Amino acid sequence: MSFQLIQLENNQANVTCPYCHQDVLDWNQEQYIQPCTHTLFIAIDLGFEYISHVYEATMQRSVDDIHANDDNIDVFHEISSADYADYVVYSSALGVADLQRYVGLSAREVM
Known part of the structure; x- marks a missing residue:
């Protein structure tokens, strides 16, 4: 495992990239998944919502x-x-059936 896992307490808060400061999960948008060039993946325990090649x-x-x-x-x-x-x-709880959401971000641009 070569990543740092950070547990977020508020599952309704936007997730902001620490490198470019873009909200990659923006709950104010209809399309709330907004990957930036540092986004590796956005997933929930049921599958991947976004993944970089x-x-x-x-x-x-x-x-x-x-x-x-x-x-x-x-x-x-x-x-x-x-x-x-x-x-x-x-990582943050979805608030349903002990499911989690995971957002992976890298300092290197991947898009």
Whole structure:
């Protein structure tokens, strides 16, 4: 595991990139997922909502493979087993059935 996990307490707060200061989750927008050039992925325990090609190339399985077997998805395991180095994962509770949201950000631009 080559990332720092930061647990966010407020699941309704916007998630802001620490590098470019863009809100990558902006609850004031209809399309609340707003990836910036530092966004590696945005996921929930049920699957990936957004993923950069750069990050997906470092994963053990493709997102298509993961979603094809969605009865057995363990998104945190998939994130933990990727070979991408030095990034931050923000995690927050969804407020439903103990599900989590994960936002991965890197100091390196990936888009």
